[in-house]
């Protein structure tokens with residue numbers, strides 16, 4: 001029986017469809033994160049929490065070799081058809097990346113998953129272990145002010161919350177900017193760039209209201225980090 005924070009069954013099916021055209025995923029998070037990743041041609045990339053393979057497909061199209069991991073068999077089925085050339089595996093990110101050798105990836109993409117995890121420090125240490133010297137990590141998470149606005153209470157409240165999403169809810173832990181960035185720096189990453197992604201212009205053509213809303217209120221934080229020598 002699937003457990004934990006993976007997007008299983010109906011939630012996974014909903015996410016897989018929704019992420020195709022969602023103003024949040026397709027027009028805000030993905031364009032910003034792919035810009036942070038930059039030129040990936042010829043690189044070995046680990047897609048951590050790869051979901052339905054939207055990132056893997058883009059990275060393959062840009063000439064990367066991609067390994068994608070996720071705890072949900074539901075989303076991995078979608079990833080298989082969207083990104084057939086990626087190496088995909090079922091993996092719980094609360095556990096070490098024991099399938100991967102030290103220094104085996106040039107870069108890591110970790111989009112909208114870190115806030116779902118409890119053992120974040122273990123995962124960050126593991127990501128450093130599997131990165132080659134000076135390897136890069138691009139990582140995104142929910143914007144703390146978006147969570148504060150939605151859930152209320154103290155900005156500094158880092159409790160676990162449930163955000164309704166289609167047929168279910170996304171279970172994640174709120175974190176301040178200080179916590180998000182602090183855990184990355186403590187793990188031995190150096191900050192290269194921090195962005196608060198705005199939607200890309202194409203969204204205005206298809207959904208003017210969402211474009212106006214997401215241009216005014218940040219929904220995500222995204223960072224490019226480099227592994228310290």
Ligand SMILES: C[S@@+](CC[C@H](N)C(=O)[O-])C[C@H]1O[C@@H](n2cnc3c(N)ncnc32)[C@H](O)[C@@H]1O
Nearest residue numbers: 005006007049050051070071072092093111112
């Ligand atoms: C918001 S989705 C992001 C998917 C993909 N990175 C993207 O942006 O399209 C979060 C993903 O994290 C996965 N996930 C959540 N908890 C996990 C865990 N403990 N281990 C592995 N994957 C997990 C979910 O199954 C889901 O696919």
